[in-house]
Amino acid sequence: MTRRTRFFTFAAPSRFYALARALSPWLWAAAALLALAGLYIGFFVAPTDAQQGDSYRIIFIHVPAAWMSMVVYLAMAGWAAIGWAFNARMASMLARALAPSGAIFTVIALATGSFWGKPAWGTWWVWDARLTSELILLFLYLGYLALVEAIDDPKRADQAGALVAIVGAVNVPIIYFSVKWWNTLHQGATISMTKSPSMAVTMLWGMLLMALAFWMYAIAVALARVRNIILERERHADWVRQAVEAS
Amino acid sequence: MQWNSVGDFFAMGGYAFYVWGSFGACALAMLVESLLLRQQRRELLRSLKDQHEA
Numbered sequence: 385m386t387r388r389t390r391f392f393t394f395a396a397p398s399r400f401y402a403l404a405r406a407l408s409p410w411l412w413a414a415a416a417l418l419a420l421a422g423l424y425i426g427f428f429v430a431p432t433d434a435q436q437g438d439s440y441r442i443i444f445i446h447v448p449a450a451w452m453s454m455v456v457y458l459a460m461a462g463w464a465a466i467g468w469a470f471n472a473r474m475a476s477m478l479a480r481a482l483a484p485s486g487a488i489f490t491v492i493a494l495a496t497g498s499f500w501g502k503p504a505w506g507t508w509w510v511w512d513a514r515l516t517s518e519l520i521l522l523f524l525y526l527g528y529l530a531l532v533e534a535i536d537d538p539k540r541a542d543q544a545g546a547l548v549a550i551v552g553a554v555n556v557p558i559i560y561f562s563v564k565w566w567n568t569l570h571q572g573a574t575i576s577m578t579k580s581p582s583m584a585v586t587m588l589w590g591m592l593l594m595a596l597a598f599w600m601y602a603i604a605v606a607l608a609r610v611r612n613i614i615l616e617r618e619r620h621a622d623w624v625r626q627a628v629e630a631s
Numbered sequence: 632m633q634w635n636s637v638g639d640f641f642a643m644g645g646y647a648f649y650v651w652g653s654f655g656a657c658a659l660a661m662l663v664e665s666l667l668l669r670q671q672r673r674e675l676l677r678s679l680k681d682q683h684e685a
Contacts, residue, residue, distance in 0.1 A: 427640075432633050438644035442653045449657065488660050496653040503649050601661060608668045615675050619682065628679045 422593030
């Protein structure tokens with residue numbers, strides 16, 4: 385019961401703002417340290433790949449970015465749904481704060497994939513199921529952002545955005561399983577729940593550290609954005625006045 | 632370690648353009664995103680201060 389109360393305490397934008405502010409330096413520091421460790425392993429410990437040479441090192445950012453593009457989408461759709469169902473303002477603001485970061489991760493996944501596709505497949509782009517569904521993910525993010533920005537009333541914008549985000553979530557499993565369901569040029573899952581990893585242990589560690597770094601970055605940047613959204617939406621509240629004067 | 636020299640490291644076994652292109656694009660995107668957010672917050676705080684003083 386106390387846990388429940390504590391969790392809902394942060395549904396108040398003023399308290400969430402304070403929490404986000406307090407967590408921020410730790411998240412940035414964790415992201416930087418994990419990235420340094422991941423890059424060190426990725427460039428200096430992990431060996432050159434027998435087949436792909438050093439071009440495979442793109443994996444250390446490509447896979448984490450692609451994972452985050454999907455995770456952030458699900459988090460965005462989840463918060464949007466909670467915000468809509470329970471009329472929870474803070475949840476809707478979190479959904480909005482996640483969208484631009486998710487779109488950026490999607491662009492990074494597509495761009496690094498392109499840089500990898502050229503040496504590996506001889507082409508920057510191919511209309512393969514994995515690449516096409518990831519491109520659709522980018523359009524979903526952009527569609528969500530365009531929609532919520534186009535509606536002036538924040539509550540109506542949040543509701544319309546939630547509908548798009550929830551319907552679009554069906555694309556995430558399609559991306560994930562696309563390499564199984566269709567015969568794609570893209571290689572299969574790098575990490576599988578059912579099989580032991582097929583890659584060298586040092587490569588795996590480098591990739592996992594980079595994935596953790598991307599997680600920390602995603603949370604840090606989404607909290608930074610949600611703080612701006614809170615200030616904007618609550619600009620007439622007394623606590624904002626106090627917070628601004630203290631800053 | 633698999634690099635014999637600094638030049639060797641930057642050459643990335645002949646894949647320098649692809650590897651550094653990827654890492655550069657990723658770093659640039661993250662840097663721009665975080666700097667824009669910081670700038671946005673500063674502008675917001677400034678406008679809120681003006682609003683309260685007015």
